[in-house]
Amino acid sequence: xxxxxxxxxxxxxxxxxxxxxxxxxxxxxxxxxxxxxxxxxxxxxxxxxxxxxxxxxxxxxxxxxxxxxxxxxxxxxxxxxxxxxxxxxxxxxxxxxxxxxxxxxxxxxxxxxxxxxxxxxxxxxxxxxxxxxxxxxxxxxxxxxxxxxxxxxxxxxxxxxxxxxxxxxxxxxxxxxxxxxxxxxxxxxxxxxxxxxxxxxxxxxxxxxxxxxxxxxxxxxxxxxxxxxxxxxxxxxxxxxxxxxxxxxxxxxxxxxxxxxxxxxxxxxxxxxxxxxxxxxxxxxxxxxxxxxxxxxxxxxxxxxxxxxxxxxxxxxxxxxxxxxxxxxxxx
Amino acid sequence: xxxxxxxxxxxxxxxxxxxxxxxxxxxxxxxxxxxxxxxxxxxxxxxxxxxxxxxxxxxxxxxxxxxxxxxxxxxxxxxxxxxxxxxxxxxxxxxxxxxxxxxxxxxxxxxxxxxxxxxxxxxxxxxxxxxxxxxxxxxxxxxxxxxxxxxxxxxxxxxxxxxxxxxxxxxxxxxxxxxxxxxxxxxxxxxxxxxxxxxxxxxxxxxxxxxxxxxxxxxxxxxxxxxxxxxxxxxxxxxxxxxxxxxxxxxxxxxxxxxxxxxxxxxxxxxxxxxxxxxxxxxxxx
Numbered sequence: 275x276x277x278x279x280x281x282x283x284x285x286x287x288x289x290x291x292x293x294x295x296x297x298x299x300x301x302x303x304x305x306x307x308x309x310x311x312x313x314x315x316x317x318x319x320x321x322x323x324x325x326x327x328x329x330x331x332x333x334x335x336x337x338x339x340x341x342x343x344x345x346x347x348x349x350x351x352x353x354x355x356x357x358x359x360x361x362x363x364x365x366x367x368x369x370x371x372x373x374x375x376x377x378x379x380x381x382x383x384x385x386x387x388x389x390x391x392x393x394x395x396x397x398x399x400x401x402x403x404x405x406x407x408x409x410x411x412x413x414x415x416x417x418x419x420x421x422x423x424x425x426x427x428x429x430x431x432x433x434x435x436x437x438x439x440x441x442x443x444x445x446x447x448x449x450x451x452x453x454x455x456x457x458x459x460x461x462x463x464x465x466x467x468x469x470x471x472x473x474x475x476x477x478x479x480x481x482x483x484x485x486x487x488x489x490x491x492x493x494x495x496x497x498x499x500x501x502x503x504x505x506x507x508x509x510x511x512x513x514x515x516x517x518x519x520x521x522x523x524x525x526x527x528x529x530x531x532x533x534x535x536x537x538x539x540x541x542x543x544x545x546x547x548x549x550x551x552x553x554x555x556x557x558x559x560x561x562x563x564x565x566x567x568x569x570x571x572x573x574x575x576x577x578x579x580x581x582x583x584x585x586x587x588x589x590x591x592x593x594x595x596x597x598x599x600x601x602x603x604x605x606x
Numbered sequence: 607x608x609x610x611x612x613x614x615x616x617x618x619x620x621x622x623x624x625x626x627x628x629x630x631x632x633x634x635x636x637x638x639x640x641x642x643x644x645x646x647x648x649x650x651x652x653x654x655x656x657x658x659x660x661x662x663x664x665x666x667x668x669x670x671x672x673x674x675x676x677x678x679x680x681x682x683x684x685x686x687x688x689x690x691x692x693x694x695x696x697x698x699x700x701x702x703x704x705x706x707x708x709x710x711x712x713x714x715x716x717x718x719x720x721x722x723x724x725x726x727x728x729x730x731x732x733x734x735x736x737x738x739x740x741x742x743x744x745x746x747x748x749x750x751x752x753x754x755x756x757x758x759x760x761x762x763x764x765x766x767x768x769x770x771x772x773x774x775x776x777x778x779x780x781x782x783x784x785x786x787x788x789x790x791x792x793x794x795x796x797x798x799x800x801x802x803x804x805x806x807x808x809x810x811x812x813x814x815x816x817x818x819x820x821x822x823x824x825x826x827x828x829x830x831x832x833x834x835x836x837x838x839x840x841x842x843x844x845x846x847x848x849x850x851x852x853x854x855x856x857x858x859x860x861x862x863x864x865x866x867x868x869x870x871x872x873x874x875x876x877x878x879x880x881x882x883x884x885x886x887x888x889x890x891x892x
Contacts, residue, residue: 314796315711319723322708322767325700329764330730333741340741347744397632404633410879411637414644417875417882419825421843422867425850426647429857429864436646436662443663474640531736534827538847554736554828561740562832570740578737585732 334578341572346565359572369573371548372556375461379552380529382465383472384522390469391476392518396506398477399484409481412474420471420534427467428454428539457549460540464550468535472528476521483517484510519592526588530581533558553577644868651862658857673862677849683866685838686845690870693758693830693841694823700763701819702812705770710800712771713778714786724775730768735761736828743832757833758841762823770815777811778804810881817881824871842867 341359343351363369398408415423430436431453438450453463487510495505533554540550546559557577561570650658651673652666677683712724742761743752751757781804789799805812827843834840840848849863875882 311715311717311796315715315717318707318711322704322727322771323723325704325760325764326727326730326767329742329745329761330733330738333738333745334733336745337738337741340744394632394636398629400629402629402633404630408633408637410876411641413640413875413879413882414872415640417821418644418868418871419827419843419846421825421827422846422864422871425846425860425864426643428850429860430643430646434662439662470639470643474636477636527734531734533736534843537827538850557737557740558828558832562743567740567744574737574740578734581734581737582732589732 334575337571337574337578340568341575343568345568347567351568353568355568359569360576362569363573363576368546368548368551369553369556372551372553375548375550376530376532376552378461379465379468379532380526383468383525383529386465386469387473387476387525388518388522390473391480391521392511392514394477395480395484396510398481399510409478413478414474415471416475416478418471421538423471424467424535424538427470431463454540454550455544457544457547460544460550464536464539467539468529468532471535472525476525479521480514480517483514487513522592523585523588527581527585530584531577553580647861647868648865651858651865653858653861655856655858658861670858673858674866676859677863677866681849681863682837682840682845683842683863686840686842687870689755689839690824690841690843693755693762694820696755696759697762697766697823698816698820700759701766701770702816704763705767705774705815706805706808706812708767709771709774710778710804713775714781714796714804724771727768727771730765731772733765735765739828739832742829746833752833753836753839755839758823758826758830761829762819762826766815766819766822770819773815774808774811777808781807813878814881817878821871821874821882824874842870 340351342354342356344353344355344359345351398405433452433455437453438447441447441449451459451463454460491509491513492505495509500508531554532552536545536550536552536555537558545551545555551559553573554577557570557573560566560573649666652669652671653664654670654672657664657667708727712720712727738761746752746757746761751760785803785807786799789803794802825843826841827847830841830844831847834844837848846864846867850860853859
């Protein structure tokens with residue numbers, strides 16, 4: 275759609291015939307305009323390019339460089355160790371735990387939030403009184419800061435705290451756990467809290483996608499005698515495909531990088547044993563707080579490569595049709 | 607993409623009906639689960655810590671204003687809210703200005719390398735901000751920017767630009783060329799067209815990217831945690847975290863601080879809900 279709306283270039287010069295004074299004047303005006311155009315292009319894009327290159331691309335380059343050194347962050351790095359930081363990371367059981375936890379969060383989020391959100395969105399895909407209020411309320415957990423929400427849940431989940439009291443009063447005292455302290459339980463607790471925070475986002479996104487499904491299609495199907503479920507199964511859900519795939523993409527990338535909520539909700543001791551660590555918390559704990567800068571940067575590169583490859587694979591195989599041109603680089 | 611949302615809704619407003627009981631049951635259940643913990647925290651702020659310990663799930667009896675009063679008068683709440691606001695506004699302004707300028711060129715100038723430049727920016731969507739945090743810290747340290755607003759604003763702007771450009775470009779491309787020709791006939795330059803025509807016309811999209819950048823900045827934690835060690839520069843998320851670890855035994859106080867920290871985000875969200883939802887919709891629409 276872009277090409278039709280471009281700034282029109284001065285009419286092509288190929289047909290310009292004998293160079294009379296008028297033509298020469300027009301040609302130089304054209305050149306001046308062309309020069310001005312380039313000044314504008316450069317002037318308008320330079321700030322964005324500079325900031326973007328300097329704070330997005332350059333740091334990742336430095337991370338690769340630093341990751342090859344043993345370095346405590348003081349003075350320039352000198353002790354070159356090659357790929358040793360990488361092999362160390364993959365030999366550290368805590369880091370492997372962090373990888374496992376990230377995998378639990380990625381797949382757990384997709385498998386739990388996806389069906390819930392799809393079910394709720396399909397059932398609520400109609401205009402009803404109070405729908406705006408519903409949308410507002412469901413979206414609240416998503417809009418609050420992960421930190422605030424994390425602190426909140428930490429308080430609710432303390433031993434003999436609100437959640438425990440609630441469970442006991444409902445006669446489900448047997449379910450009470452050391453939610454955030456039990457090494458085998460904590461990651462599932464965190465997954466539950468993350469589900470609470472992000473399922474509303476999935477619902478809103480799917481409802482938005484549903485509002486783009488033309489009524490004519492579902493009406494036609496129901497005239498043809500299709501049941502409600504058949505309509506959802508064969509008309510609505512397939513049309514919702516792009517929205518579902520993009521939600522999956524955003525969820526996956528977010529889960530791989532997850533930091534804030536894990537950091538504030540889980541106890542440092544539990545994290546340092548690996549039970550609730552993620553790649554990002556592991557990276558910050560080791561790189562920033564323990565000042566193992568070379569090692570931390572190696573973890574950063576691993577986190578980056580995993581996210582990047584996951585994103586590229588997803589783009590390549592699932593999103594290609596949805597955001598054509600945006601990332602695959604093909605012109606629209 | 608985002609263009610869809612500029613087009614007027616073709617089908618007129620339909621009769622809004624009452625839903626079925628099932629619809630309401632589900633809607634109510636989901637809404638209750640979403641909002642109940644937040645309400646609990648706000649109400650908990652009106653109780654005393656002994657009350658909470660004795661009966662974690664009870665109601666305030668009597669109502670106590672002291673926790674909220676204490677947080678508002680004795681803590682760094684106002685200072686932190688101010689810092690959060692400065693950083694969020696600075697980020698938003700820079701993202702919108704630089705993003706609009708770049709998106710305008712990418713949408714309405716034809717030049718060699720344009721699609722390459724666009725791809726170059728969209729590549730940023732695949733760069734996780736979290737992964738770059740350590741080298742980012744080292745770079746900001748070398749630039750002597752640690753413990754300044756810029757240390758948070760500049761990286762946030764950088765990481766918001768790709769999405770901003772992806773949202774704005776189709777919007778700007780969709781402005782009919784007739785308008786541009788008309789502006790040219792009236793003597794407007796290309797920049798005049800940007801200022802007087804393109805910018806007002808793309809206001810919905812600008813509001814959307816602005817709101818998204820603002821909310822992301824207001825809630826951000828990891829970057830401020832590393833680059834703002836000076837307590838006077840702390841933002842609200844850092845404040846909540848500090849307060850809760852400093853006063854572990856003062857549960858009621860922590861609940862009050864947490865509710866107050868939620869308040870600005872909730873207010874802002876209620877006002878800008880349409881833009882946030884619209885923005886997400888526009889950003890992800892195929």
